[in-house]
Amino acid sequence: MPELPEVETTRRGIAPYLEGQRVSRVVVRDRRLRWPVPEDLDVRLSGQRILSVGRRAKYLLLEAEAGTLISHLGMSGSLRLVECGLAAAKHEHVDIELESGLALRYTDPRRFGALLWSQAPLEHELLRHLGPEPLTDAFEGERLFQLSRGRSMAVKPFIMDNAVVVGVGNIYATEALFAAGIDPRREAGSISRARYLKLAEEIKRILAIAIERGGTTLRDFVGGDGQPGYFQQELFVYGRGGEFCKACGGTLREVRLGQRASVYCPRCQR
Ligand SMILES: [Zn+2]
Numbered sequence: 239m240p241e242l243p244e245v246e247t248t249r250r251g252i253a254p255y256l257e258g259q260r261v262s263r264v265v266v267r268d269r270r271l272r273w274p275v276p277e278d279l280d281v282r283l284s285g286q287r288i289l290s291v292g293r294r295a296k297y298l299l300l301e302a303e304a305g306t307l308i309s310h311l312g313m314s315g316s317l318r319l320v321e322c323g324l325a326a327a328k329h330e331h332v333d334i335e336l337e338s339g340l341a342l343r344y345t346d347p348r349r350f351g352a353l354l355w356s357q358a359p360l361e362h363e364l365l366r367h368l369g370p371e372p373l374t375d376a377f378e379g380e381r382l383f384q385l386s387r388g389r390s391m392a393v394k395p396f397i398m399d400n401a402v403v404v405g406v407g408n409i410y411a412t413e414a415l416f417a418a419g420i421d422p423r424r425e426a427g428s429i430s431r432a433r434y435l436k437l438a439e440e441i442k443r444i445l446a447i448a449i450e451r452g453g454t455t456l457r458d459f460v461g462g463d464g465q466p467g468y469f470q471q472e473l474f475v476y477g478r479g480g481e482f483c484k485a486c487g488g489t490l491r492e493v494r495l496g497q498r499a500s501v502y503c504p505r506c507q508r
Contacts (some may be wrong), residue, residue: 242405267310312350
């Protein structure tokens with residue numbers, strides 16, 4: 239599943255090809271995403287100049303003159319640039335054709351993603367209640383400490399809650415808790431301020447590295463398909479249950495927390 243670093247990498251990859259470009263037409267081959275692609279998307283976007291490509295949490299925001307296209311990659315979505323008119327393979331549902339001769343192609347085998355049109359994207363129902371961006375000053379350890387008081391849920395699902403902070407998916411929550419030495423099963427409300435300050439720093443550090451490396455799935459945005467990203471090789475615990483701990487040599491354990499697999503080191507994390 240694309241996590242925040244992959245979405246940010248996508249944003250950085252596609253933005254130079256979109257910003258300032260005018261849309262010539264939108265071709266929708268299959269509307270059936272998580273919510274139907276608007277019937278009038280072609281009418282709304284054709285002739286519009288794309289002003290900016292932004293991001294809020296895992297939503298990409300293609301701001302045009304008359305409104306904004308909100309895009310979410312769901313479980314298996316991706317965006318890349320192709321030559322206009324390139325024959326579409328299965329699951330390549332939407333092309334946004336540009337006057338430059340390139341088209342932004344949306345591919346999504348599982349169709350859990352979304353393409354929605356909004357005049358006020360930040361007030362959209364899906365975005366309105368989101369917590370702060372992890373890489374901004376609005377997110378810091380004090381916020382985690384304050385919001386966690388009296389909470390009995392485990393710390394891992396707590397930091398994965400989008401109302402607390404956005405974009406901390408399973409990979410990054412697992413890695414940040416390891417780096418901060420915090421057992422993912424521990425009650426959120428029982429963790430000290432000092433440990434939350436450390437945890438917030440680790441969340442920021444790990445997400446920043448992952449973005450720098452192009453996420454766990456590196457993509458070539460003009461042509462090409464996904465390849466394993468460099469960050470994959472730097473994972474300490476995620477996906478390594480039963481293997482050795484790179485810090486202490488002990489055996490990593492796997493538990494399920496909030497329906498998600500969680501790997502941790504019983505020696506390094508308390
Ligand atoms: Zn260890």
